[in-house]
Amino acid sequence: MRPVRSAPAALAGALLAALTLAGCGQSAPDPTSAASASVAATPSAAGFPVTVEAGNGPVAVAKRPERIVSLSPTATESLFAIGAGPQVVAVDDQSTHPAEAPKSDLSGFKPNVEAIIARKPDLVVVANDADSVVAALGKVGVPVLLEPAATKLDEAYDQITDLGAATGNGDRAAELVAGMRKQLDELAAAAPKDAKLTYYHELDTTPYSATSTTFIGQVYGLFGLTNIADEAPDAAGGYPKLSAEFVAKADPDLVFLADTKCCDQSRDTLAKRPGWSKLSAVKNDQVVLLDDDVASRWGPRVVDLARQVGDAVQKVAAS
Numbered sequence: 001m002r003p004v005r006s007a008p009a010a011l012a013g014a015l016l017a018a019l020t021l022a023g024c025g026q027s028a029p030d031p032t033s034a035a036s037a038s039v040a041a042t043p044s045a046a047g048f049p050v051t052v053e054a055g056n057g058p059v060a061v062a063k064r065p066e067r068i069v070s071l072s073p074t075a076t077e078s079l080f081a082i083g084a085g086p087q088v089v090a091v092d093d094q095s096t097h098p099a100e101a102p103k104s105d106l107s108g109f110k111p112n113v114e115a116i117i118a119r120k121p122d123l124v125v126v127a128n129d130a131d132s133v134v135a136a137l138g139k140v141g142v143p144v145l146l147e148p149a150a151t152k153l154d155e156a157y158d159q160i161t162d163l164g165a166a167t168g169n170g171d172r173a174a175e176l177v178a179g180m181r182k183q184l185d186e187l188a189a190a191a192p193k194d195a196k197l198t199y200y201h202e203l204d205t206t207p208y209s210a211t212s213t214t215f216i217g218q219v220y221g222l223f224g225l226t227n228i229a230d231e232a233p234d235a236a237g238g239y240p241k242l243s244a245e246f247v248a249k250a251d252p253d254l255v256f257l258a259d260t261k262c263c264d265q266s267r268d269t270l271a272k273r274p275g276w277s278k279l280s281a282v283k284n285d286q287v288v289l290l291d292d293d294v295a296s297r298w299g300p301r302v303v304d305l306a307r308q309v310g311d312a313v314q315k316v317a318a319s
Contacts, residue, residue: 052166055146056134062143064168065123069116071108072127075147076101077299078160079125081176084167090119096293097301113137123166150215150298151238157181160299176300183303187310188222192317198226200252200281203296204259207242214238215298219306220256223313228252248275254312255281256288258295265289284319288312 049062068088070076076095079088090104106115108126111133116124117140124137124144134144145166150156157177164173199220201210209229210216217227217238228250232240259265267287271277281287290308294301 048168050165052145052162054162055148056129056144059143059145059166061123061166063122065121065166067119067121068123068125068167069106069119069121070095070101070125071106071111071116071133072125072147073097073108073293074127074297074299075125075145075159075163077297077301078163078176079167081300082160082164082167082169082172084163084169087167089121117142125163151213152215152218153184153302156215156298156302180300180303184222184306187303187306191223191310191313193224195224195313195317196226197224197253197313197316198228198250199254199256200228200247200250201256201295202259202265203239205263205265207244207247208239209242211235211238211240216295219302220309222306223309225254225309225313244274244276248279251280253280253316254286254288255279256290256295256309256312258290258292260289261292286312286316 048064049060052059052061064087066087068079068084069090070079070088071092073092073095076088076091077097079085080098080101085098085100089102090106091101092106092108093103094108095101095103104119106112106119108128109130111126111130113131113133113136116133116137121142124133124142126133126144126146127148129146134146137144143166145162147159147162150159157180160173160177161170164170164176201216201220203209209232210227211229211232212218212221212227213235217229220227228247229235229240229242231250232242232246234240255270257265257270266289267282267285270279270287271282276282288308290305294304
């Protein structure tokens with residue numbers, strides 16, 4: 001959902017492009033069920049050959065892949081979380097987690113087909129079809145799973161299930177999804193029910209934000225928070241560009257910064273913006289510093305994001 005960190009403007013553009021692709025061909029079955037619609041005509045979730053219904057339609061994987069290339073940071077995290085790490089031979093230049101992932105100079109935004117093929121992959125995972133990489137790899141017989149930016153939690157769960165089926169780690173994927181669901185339910189249940197707090201989530205210093213219709217917004221919705229970006233005059237597909245005046249007028253109770261790594265943002269930098277030193281969140285020390293990567297990916301670490309949001313809500317409710 002996020003592009004190269006050094007270009008905030010390009011970040012929003014790539015994010016919106018990913019949103020356009022999201023949901024294409026995606027269904028939302030119960031990922032914990034062995035009869036998930038993501039897996040067709042297989043004797044078991046780990047059996048091969050297997051057909052996985054991804055964003056690019058049905059993808060046939062003839063045998064358990066042993067040379068996976070991931071050009072999606074979110075997919076990289078999910079692959080390692082379901083136990084497919086030993087099968088991964090290369091990941092893209094934006095895959096920063098986990099540390100043991102075999103990071104390379106491959107790019108998911110400007111894919112070099114020849115460089116990908118040189119890795120001799122038997123499965124490639126992408127988050128978008130940049131430069132028609134799916135068709136290009138298909139011409140040389142390499143199966144490609146397109147798992148675009150999720151717009152809701154069910155899509156995130158479905159993608160983990162897809163990866164489990166395609167790599168022969170279906171049981172581990174089901175366990176991961178069940179664990180994520182359980183933890184998110186517990187975090188939501190523990191949240192104060194009458195806090196009635198507003199919030200602003202910042203993607204970059206432009207500033208772009210995310211509405212409640214997005215995957216990011218759904219995470220905040222678990223805690224009953226009201227998103228000021230929902231009132232933006234132009235929602236821009238769920239990722240509106242806000243004005244400094246709009247944020248100042250809305251005066252959110254909480255500010256969550258997802259541009260701390262890319263852009264060194266903090267409570268102090270916010271206070272230097274025109275009119276923002278008077279924001280309630282700034283004055284009351286209710287500016288939450290997020291890890292850009294955790295806050296922008298729809299994989300297993302969404303639980304970490306939700307936990308940080310829950311902690312912030314608990315802190316404000318108790319003050």
